[in-house]
Amino acid sequence: MSSLPPLYQLLDQDPIDWVAVKNRLISYPHEVCLKRFIEWSPAAEVTTARQELLLHHLLYGDEKYDTIPLETLSLVIDSQPEALLAKDPEHWGATPLHLACGYASQVWKQRIFLLLQKCPDATFVRGHCGNLPICDVFGAYGNTFLSGPKDKIEVLEKLLEIHPDSISTLRHDADNDTKETLWEVVCREWATYLKRHTSYPTESDTMQGKIEKAFIETLNHKWELVIYVLRRSWEQFNPLNF
Numbered sequence: 001m002s003s004l005p006p007l008y009q010l011l012d013q014d015p016i017d018w019v020a021v022k023n024r025l026i027s028y029p030h031e032v033c034l035k036r037f038i039e040w041s042p043a044a045e046v047t048t049a050r051q052e053l054l055l056h057h058l059l060y061g062d063e064k065y066d067t068i069p070l071e072t073l074s075l076v077i078d079s080q081p082e083a084l085l086a087k088d089p090e091h092w093g094a095t096p097l098h099l100a101c102g103y104a105s106q107v108w109k110q111r112i113f114l115l116l117q118k119c120p121d122a123t124f125v126r127g128h129c130g131n132l133p134i135c136d137v138f139g140a141y142g143n144t145f146l147s148g149p150k151d152k153i154e155v156l157e158k159l160l161e162i163h164p165d166s167i168s169t170l171r172h173d174a175d176n177d178t179k180e181t182l183w184e185v186v187c188r189e190w191a192t193y194l195k196r197h198t199s200y201p202t203e204s205d206t207m208q209g210k211i212e213k214a215f216i217e218t219l220n221h222k223w224e225l226v227i228y229v230l231r232r233s234w235e236q237f238n239p240l241n242f
Contacts, residue, residue: 007031007054014064022072029079055083055096059111061103070110077118084119093128094136101155102136109151116158123163134159135171138185156230167230182230 007028010021025032032054055076058065077084087093094102097119100111115122126132137155160167170179 008034011065016064016067018067018069018072022069022075025072025075025079029075032076032079052088052090053080053083053086055080056086056088056091056094056099059096059099059103060091061099066105070107070114073111074114074118077114081118084115084122085125087125087127089128092131093126095122095125095127095133097122097125097133098127098131098136101133101159109155112155113158116162120162123159123166129172130170131172132163132166132169134163134166134182135169135185138171138182 007021007024008031010017010024034054058068058073058076084096087095088099091099097112097115100108100115105111123133134156137152137159167182170181171185172179
């Protein structure tokens with residue numbers, strides 16, 4: 001017999017019955033507060049174990065949880081609101097807002113806005129590398145500019161509205177042990193994506209060539225919109241030094 005509480009048993013199912021999860025949360029909200037013991041095997045010979053808060057677990061980029069209704073996610077938060085500012089040592093000291101900003105989701109913007117509604121102070125919390133949540137919007141895992149440019153801009157505007165000083169923050173790249181301003185991150189990411197999608201050009205007069213050209217133009221436009229938002233925010237934050 002499994003030692004996991006019924007809530008975790010429901011979350012282990014695939015696909016997950018979110019109606020059942022919601023009903024369980026309503027009836028037994030205390031189960032959210034139980035840390036889950038997780039085994040992870042990065043190699044066949046190595047197994048490590050750790051504990052993790054449920055809110056962090058649901059936001060850590062697992063496609064299985066991508067379909068969680070916002071109402072259910074809200075119940076998880078309300079059952080353990082202190083998790084909103086908790087740093088996960090296994091995720092570089094990330095708060096739930098860091099994770100929501102950094103991992104792609106079908107409801108990426110909606111998740112972030114829900115977290116900000118519940119706890120706007122999370123915008124000011126830095127992870128172990130010193131990164132603010134806004135830093136994780138760029139270079140995020142699976143979270144590209146290939147879709148939802150309007151969502152991306154709205155999220156940036158909301159984060160900067162709450163914490164305007166974050167426009168001048170530095171983003172720490174743990175892999176290369178370097179620090180970059182948001183401007184430098186945007187320029188590098190922009191160049192990376194454009195290079196990736198222009199490395200193998202096709203004949204422009206073919207249908208495939210026309211499709212790829214339109215795609216690259218759209219991608220370029222999305223980055224221009226993001227840069228415009230950042231520039232406007234920087235002018236408002238530091239008008240004398242722009």
